[in-house]
Amino acid sequence: MDRPYILHMLTPGPWMSPFDVNMAADAGYQVIVPYCGVDVAATPNLTQDAIFSRGPKGVSRTGLFIGGRDVTQAVDMLDAARKAMVPPFVVSVMADPSGAFTTAAAMLACVRGQLRKAHGTDLDGRRVLVLGGTGPVGRIVAVLAARAGAQVRIASHKGQQVANETARAVSERFGAAVAGASSADAAALREALADTDVVLATAAAGVQVLSAEDLAAAGQKLLVAADVNAVPPEGIAGVGVMDDGKPVAGTQAVGIGALAVGNVKYQVQHQLLQRMRNAEKPLALSFDDAFALACELRAG
Template sequence: MERPYILHMLTPGPWMSPFDVNMAADAGYQVIVPYCGVDVAATPGLTQDAIFSRGPKGVARTGLFIGGRDVAQAVDMLDAARKAMVPPFVVSVMADPSGAFTTAAAMLACVRQQLKKAHGAELAGRQVLVLGGTGPVGRVVGVLAARAGAQVRIASHKGLQAAQETVDAVNKRFGTALLPASSADKAALREALASTDVVLATAAAGVQVLSADDLAAAGQKLLVAADVNAVPPEGIAGVGVMDDGKPVAGTQAVGIGALAVGNVKYQVQNQLLKRMREAEKPVTLSFDDAFALACELRA
């Protein structure tokens, strides 16, 4: 009898995301087991419990998925899982806390493609402003954009100090050089927008971070405006959830809406989970892998 495909899903939170459980099932995993309240210290023990019981052939049908909300903690848990494995007892591992890795990857891949298509421009060297950037998606998309050669500012509606604390933590963990910005009031927001080529809205669902007046004040430098908020009102006024390269009124920018991003995010997560399940040799998948795949899908 063929051994079943088993996915062990680890999260520091009180429950595993139903979205991720559904995605795992749709990717072909037959047994899906969530483990809640798991931190970095608990990860090696659970990993070894998962690998030593199945033998070398069984581990090929075993995977680990790491969720949660803290992107740095998720990467630390992924590293802890890999270090706990003893060849030939090695399984594939994927991290995607709050869907932030695949969402950020999809968002930036869409931006990269529309910069090229609409403006003949590259991401490298562009001024990128991430609004609502202190959350999981904002942090990851900031890291990815910086690694792609962009100059990135992370903005917080709580002010410059909150943004500074976030960029300090992200820069220390991922070796980037993100800068802080304030979006606490109209004057600060519009000052940040004035030098922005690409604006990314990654705030909480149902929160509008850019009004139509704000966009009008951005001037003609703005090239792309992308939003991941699918809950009304839209995060960027005038950028509809289905938009994928639609001109933004009053600017030379094109807009990318939440469902356009979400369609790519879904494909990326589905294909990465399948890649884990089908891999002949164990793979370790994080946000860089998600971005590479998202760019392939948008090519």
């Protein structure tokens, strides 16, 4: 009898995301086991328990998935899992805390696609402002944009100091040049928008971070406005959840809505999980892999 495909799902939180469990099942894993309250220190022991019990052939049908909410912790857990493996007992591992890696990847791939399609340009050299940038998606999309050559600022509604602290932490941990910007009030937000080419709204669901008046203040420099908030009101006024290249009133920008991003995010997570399941050699998948795949999907 063939050995079943097993996915061990690790999270520092009190529960594993039902979304991720569903995705794992749809990707073809037959046994899906969540482990909650797992931190970096506990990851090596769990990893070795998962790999040594199945033999060299069994490890090819074994995978690890790392969730949670803290993107830095997730990357550290992924690194700890990889270091704990002993060839030939090596399994595939993927990190996607709160869906932040696949969501950020999908968002930026959609933005890059619309920059090329609507404006004949790319991310390199563009000024990107990430609103709600202190959260998981905001941090990772900032890193990906900076690695793509953009000049990136993470904005915080709590002010310049919090934004600067987050930008410094992101830059140091991920080796990306990211700066901070305040969005604490309308004046600060509009000042940051004045020289922005791309604005990304990654704040909490149901929070509007950019009003119609704010967009008007952005002027004609703005090229793309993208939002990942699917809960009313929209994160960016006038950008509907289904928009994918629709002109934004009063600007030369095009809008990208949450469901347009979400469609790509779903495909990316599904295909990465399938890649793990079907891989002949073990894979270690993080946000760079998610972005590369998202760009392939958008190009296709």
